[in-house]
Amino acid sequence: MEDRAVTEKLRSTAHIELMGRKPCCDKFVVKKGPWTAEEDAKLVSFILTNGHCCWRAVPKLAGLRRCGKSCRLRWTNYLRPDLKRGLLNEEEEKLVIDLHARLGNRWSKIASSLPGRTDNEIKNHWNTHIKKKLIKMGIDPITHEPLHQEPDPIIISQQMPHSPSNNNNNNCLNSDNFNYSTGQESPENANNQTTSNDNLTFPRKNLTGFETQKDDDDDPLMSCIQSETFLDDAFWNFATTSGGDQDYTAFGLSSSSSSSSSSSEDCNSTWLLDYNDFDFDLECFNIDMSTFEVDATIN
DNA sequence: AACGCTATCAACCGCGGTGTA
DNA sequence: TTACACCGCGGTTGATAGCGT
Numbered sequence A: 001m002e003d004r005a006v007t008e009k010l011r012s013t014a015h016i017e018l019m020g021r022k023p024c025c026d027k028f029v030v031k032k033g034p035w036t037a038e039e040d041a042k043l044v045s046f047i048l049t050n051g052h053c054c055w056r057a058v059p060k061l062a063g064l065r066r067c068g069k070s071c072r073l074r075w076t077n078y079l080r081p082d083l084k085r086g087l088l089n090e091e092e093e094k095l096v097i098d099l100h101a102r103l104g105n106r107w108s109k110i111a112s113s114l115p116g117r118t119d120n121e122i123k124n125h126w127n128t129h130i131k132k133k134l135i136k137m138g139i140d141p142i143t144h145e146p147l148h149q150e151p152d153p154i155i156i157s158q159q160m161p162h163s164p165s166n167n168n169n170n171n172c173l174n175s176d177n178f179n180y181s182t183g184q185e186s187p188e189n190a191n192n193q194t195t196s197n198d199n200l201t202f203p204r205k206n207l208t209g210f211e212t213q214k215d216d217d218d219d220p221l222m223s224c225i226q227s228e229t230f231l232d233d234a235f236w237n238f239a240t241t242s243g244g245d246q247d248y249t250a251f252g253l254s255s256s257s258s259s260s261s262s263s264s265e266d267c268n269s270t271w272l273l274d275y276n277d278f279d280f281d282l283e284c285f286n287i288d289m290s291t292f293e294v295d296a297t298i299n
Numbered sequence B: 001a002a003c004g005c006t007a008t009c010a011a012c013c014g015c016g017g018t019g020t021a
Numbered sequence C: 001t002t003a004c005a006c007c008g009c010g011g012t013t014g015a016t017a018g019c020g021t
Helices: A002-018 A039-050 A058-062 A068-079 A088-103 A107-112 A119-136 A153-157 A220-225 A233-239 A255-259 A270-276 A284-287 A289-298
Strands: none
Touching: A039 A058, A039 A068, A058 A068, A068 A233, A088 A107, A088 A119, A107 A119
């Protein structure tokens, strides 16, 4: 068995020299399944010392019999020092719901707005907690519409074609018009059917009966949103009250990361979307790991 | 104590987009 | 231009912890 693995490895190596790129991993010698503490230690030690030049090379250089892909997953989902532990708090949950209404199952995009949280974690939390909560509230977790409400085919036909999963235009949590810091819909945007953020935003008005309802009393989602917690300024002020220029520290964003996308007058959800484009890359930590460690303690 | 069921979450799989030889 | 690998993503699975009977 071992001989065969070696033979295959050599063959694979020879193949590499003839073909373009190297294979990502040697399928005959990689280990699968749960990571051991020893493997974790090796991976953490290697990445903290060297960063990850490319994931394919990491297992080899770190002395791990793992696929590079597996190493990346283990690092990003579990070993990264800046990860938050424990269940998502209420604010994070609400943000996930909001972003899910806007983005659909684009977990990585959603995760990029919750520093310290991984796409896998959010996906799991969605499937195990939030989904059930929404159903309990009478809200369809896929469409974010009330469960009892039949979708209007005319309305559906009006939806934007690039709307993710065709389900994101009904929710008053959808908030290009919504100011996270004030809890108010921006008046100048209130009647707009589209916004400038066109690949992430969708017509919000008059597309479904849900949104044009005059009386929201019977609507579970509206009831939720109109609940004390949701209307409490303190809840929405998390974006601005965390201290001076560090507007978004409640999400673990430092002023430097938020400054690229948000100014004081631009304190709506677009900063979140802009932040999606911030590529979290450990190689930057490679320059000065001590800085990294300091930052990691903040979260 | 033993068993079965459910919930949770780490890890894997397969795919699509992109980069490279 | 083509073929293939890399990377990241979303969906799914499987192990196991927790709980009730």
